[in-house]
Amino acid sequence: VELRDIEIFLMLAQELHFGRTAERLHVSQARVSQAIKKQERQIGGGLFERTSRNVTLTPLGAQLRDDLRVGYDTIQTGLTRASGVARGVTGTLRVGAMGFDSLLVLDVVDRFRSCNPECDVEIPEIHFSDPFGPLRRDEADIVVLWRPIREPDLTEGPVVFKVRHAMAVSANHGLADRASVSMDEYADHVAVDPGAVTEYWLETMLPSRTLSGRLIPRRGPRVRTVHELLTLVAAGKCVSPIGEHAGTFAPPGVVVVPIHDAPLLEWALVWRTDAETPLIHAFTQAARNVGPSTLHDLVGKADQDVNVATDMQELGNGAA
């Protein structure tokens, strides 16, 4: 059994789906089937129960996954770290992000830190009124922005998270208690003016037309940053599109309602093509290893953190 097999096994144990596993590892489905079968032969017992409709781990497979996950991560981290040390990846990396977006790249930052213990990471705040300025003025090495980015001097790298398109409204707003809204409803209520921002980029977040082609007006209060925006929303002066993840962190008075018929928004890493350093490369590699997270991952992780905190508290009480 080699590392490649283990990688396939672990991915399948996570996805529980041969097709998605194959996609995410960039191999054919057949290869996944072969690799798993080979391991089951060598282990001498079934690791997955599968029909053409359902894949589940056997108890044996679940135990093996727990063991291998730890070992595999240890090895990969060790290799990446050695590689970083060898290439002299050291210094400070500045990862610019807008508002709450920073919280969705913490996984990547953690990964990067464990692989590159000699490096510092800073997360300066950037504003959507000037998404590319920090890179071009060398105030950030990498920024986290929704994609797509099409700038001749910039490179768009791996996607770090995907969330649903949503709208932020005041808690008093008529749509505030809806589970979701349509693009048409959104178009009827939107009220925000982001000022002069690169048009094709803004279009992704603030489309100028609905799916049916109706124009969406660009009028409302002028805002430059996410915090400005949320303040005005809370005050009932502004209704704006936003990533659904803002709902998890938004202040009281602000409600975030998903738009069910809009495509997913994707945030990617972006950097100056001619300023790509080993540090930047290492960070994008960390992002590729972690893979894009979703709001669901984030919520799950928050729950875990809460559980850990609870456990520790109980432990503390028990000892006291």
Place this chain on the structure above:
Amino acid sequence: VELRDIEIFLMLAQELHFGRTAERLHVSQARVSQAIKKQERQIGGGLFERTSRNVTLTPLGAQLRDDLRVGYDTIQTGLTRASGVARGVTGTLRVGAMGFDSLLVLDVVDRFRSCNPECDVEIPEIHFSDPFGPLRRDEADIVVLWRPIREPDLTEGPVVFKVRHAMAVSANHGLADRASVSMDEYADHVAVDPGAVTEYWLETMLPSRTLSGRLIPRRGPRVRTVHELLTLVAAGKCVSPIGEHAGTFAPPGVVVVPIHDAPLLEWALVWRTDAETPLIHAFTQAARNVGPSTLHDLVGKADQDVNVATDMQELGNGAA
């Protein structure tokens, strides 16, 4: 980088010698060289400093070894464990050993236990007056004996430890303060009668002739077990050959002096060929994974244990 490469890297990091590494992994020296070079290319920095006379780890290599060792062992243990569970390796395994020999197989037992958590291991005492009886009477599943074993119904498996041939004498004996003795000196003083034991097997421990061909007399007190033997030795009534490891555990009054011109003694696992169960197979596999230990390993490990004990004590004191 695959597991095979990591295995080669770890072995070289341990042996610091391309030739021995190749031997122990049953591959060519060239392969070792290629594998290491490949990893250094991928990591982007040197892992070993080497001349044709000396091989040492670089700091980078040393750090990588620490990381990979943990991950590699985790994965191997997980795989072995899964294999054991799948094949239903469960029940009790009885590993017979003579006297202190049991202490030199504890590494293998530990390994086996961690890979087969569902199994119990017992270590019944056996006596050199009847080395094969316990197997044939089904009182033990495996025994640990010095090799070679040539019995039609028994299989000699992996070597578990190697120690120097030595002689046990009373602390008052004339040779007691010698750093080592020759076979000829040994022949002049030996005084023990093991009774009717399989001759070819006894010959290994108690040669009938010196290197120069001189007969070694078989007379002295009759003994059946190691403890009997040591008691008589302490009383000055007996002088007997023994494995050097006995010196580490021998009671006061007994001194163990190595014989410098005798070949190394090797202890191997032995079992009934027609009674080989999955449990026995799993145990021999554990032995192969751990590899033969030497007295040096044992002493080093004992020191570590002492250190750990000391640390824990200090911790305890600090907390109290």
Place this chain on the structure above:
DNA sequence: GATCTTTACGCCATGCGTAACGATA
């Protein structure tokens, strides 16, 4: 010159993709 590592070269095992097949809802 003996010992140890590296390089050169060729073989073939095996990882992998394509395509056809089988099963399930």
Place this chain on the structure above:
DNA sequence: TATCGTTACGCATGGCGTAAAGATC
């Protein structure tokens, strides 16, 4: 019939051994 897992088959990458060369004492 659409979706998903398995089997069959063929190609080529790369692991590996052999043999010779290079380095160091």
